[in-house]
Amino acid sequence: MGWFDALWGGFSSFFSIWQVCILQISPFFLAYIGSLYLISRGQQSQSASSGREIWKWVAGPYFAYAAGFTIFYSLLVASGLGISRMLTYNISNLRIISGMVILLVSLYIIFADRLSFLKRSRHPLTAAALSLVIGVTFALIYSPCITPTLSDIMGLATHPQTAVQGWFLALHYGLGLSLSLGVAGTTLVFLLSRSRAAMEKTRLLKNICGIILLIPAFLNITGLMIQYKAFFLGLLV
Amino acid sequence: MNLSRHFNSAWLKYLVTVFFLSILITGCTEDKGKALQIGQKAPPFSLDLLDGKQTSLDQYAGKGLAITFMSSWCPCSKDSIPFFKEAYKKYKNDNIQFLMIGIQDARGKFEKIVAKWKVPFPAGYDKGDRIARDYGVQAPPTTIFIDKNGSVKRIFYGNIKDKEKEFPQWIEEIL
Structure with missing residues (x-):
């Protein structure tokens, strides 16, 4: 298998039956990227900034998200690497920490336009830093079922002799997943920007996005993510 | 700026x-999370089975054992079940045992899927995914083939349906 096969395997899984597994993160990613756009719209009304400025709010943070997600996802897959084994063994605690971080980011989204110290920090760079962190947390909370492409990658990535090769392919698989989420996120932002109703209620929608993001926070802090998978994802299979 | x-x-x-x-x-x-390697001794475990009995690795000493870790919400876990049932039917009189372990799942949902598919061999729910952690299993479905000496002969990540031809050979390896 080459890097392109791995990339395509990750990308295409989003548009296939494997979306059932990706639903562990995809609605929450969309809520997050949507909220960044809506925060940028709030900024725009204050500073009359350009459309380019808005893309800075969404594109830059998206790339930071993709970097965080891809790197940590690939490390988790490549269990032949020492760092991966440590992450995997401690995954329960790492998921609780991730839940706490997602909780803080959710609160940031909800209160970004209400608390003065958060208002001051509203900037694309802040959004990018938070997105990097969110990308890492999503990689840690995501436990997919094994697609045929991922099956081949894991076959390589779990053996110490081929772990680096497997990690390289897992990196591309994770990148493919991130790209597909990027396509979905861009579509959402496009639809939001074209919707007059949405643009009239940016604050409400932003708060709804923040509340949606509270769901994975709560599920991971309490260890109830398995219930979400069993009962919600189970309905779709 | x-x-x-x-x-x-x-x-x-x-x-x-x-x-x-x-x-x-x-x-x-x-x-402690050493990835399970081929040739390594399988880590000991004990598991409460859905029928109320208990099982542990010791009980399979001298026999081949195929353990499948699965989840009710995972499409490829479900796809794999008929192949395990068929293999069980074919090899039950040989020195091979099969065990299904539910991971990353709600106990009730796992019980339902085992009942729905009429899984004929032992199945148990891995509370807290402790066995999965000891075996380095990250995601369902993962199948581990252990030989009669208690050593790991093969690990397969993914849907057995995709390896329909190889599956019987892998079972015969642990005979």
Whole structure:
């Protein structure tokens, strides 16, 4: 298998039956990227900034998200690497920490336009830093079922002799997943920007996005993510 | 644009720093998570079966054992079940045992899927995914083939349906 096969395997899984597994993160990613756009719209009304400025709010943070997600996802897959084994063994605690971080980011989204110290920090760079962190947390909370492409990658990535090769392919698989989420996120932002109703209620929608993001926070802090998978994802299979 | 001003936001600096430090500390505190390797002795386990009995690795001494870790919400776990049933039917009189372990799942949902598919061999729910952790299983479905000496002969990640031809050979390896 080459890097392109791995990339395509990750990308295409989003548009296939494997979306059932990706639903562990995809609605929450969309809520997050949507909220960044809506925060940028709030900024725009204050500073009359350009459309380019808005893309800075969404594109830059998206790339930071993709970097965080891809790197940590690939490390988790490549269990032949020492760092991966440590992450995997401690995954329960790492998921609780991730839940706490997602909780803080959710609160940031909800209160970004209400608390003065958060208002001051509203900037694309802040959004990018938070997105990097969110990308890492999503990689840690995501436990997919094994697609045929991922099956081949894991076959390589779990053996110490081929772990680096497997990690390289897992990196591309994770990148493919991130790209597909990027396509979905861009579509959402496009639809939001074209919707007059949405643009009239940016604050409400932003708060709804923040509340949606509270769901994975709560599920991971309490260890109830398995219930979400069993009962919600189970309905779709 | 004053970049430094924004990174001077104390809360953001704390959040990013504390998060990555906690990953580092949590990730490095306990290195028991050795990835299971071919040829290695299978880690001991004990498991409460759905029929109320208990099983452990010792009970399979001198026999081949195929353990499948699966979840009710995972499409490829479900796809794999008929192949395990068929293999059980074919090899039950040989010295091979099959065990299904539910991971990353709700106990009730796992019980339902076992009942729905009329799984004919022992099945148990891995509370807290402890056995999965000891076996380095990250995601369902994963199948581990253990030979009669208790050594791991093969690990397969993914849907057995995709390896329909190889599956019987893998079972015969642990005969």
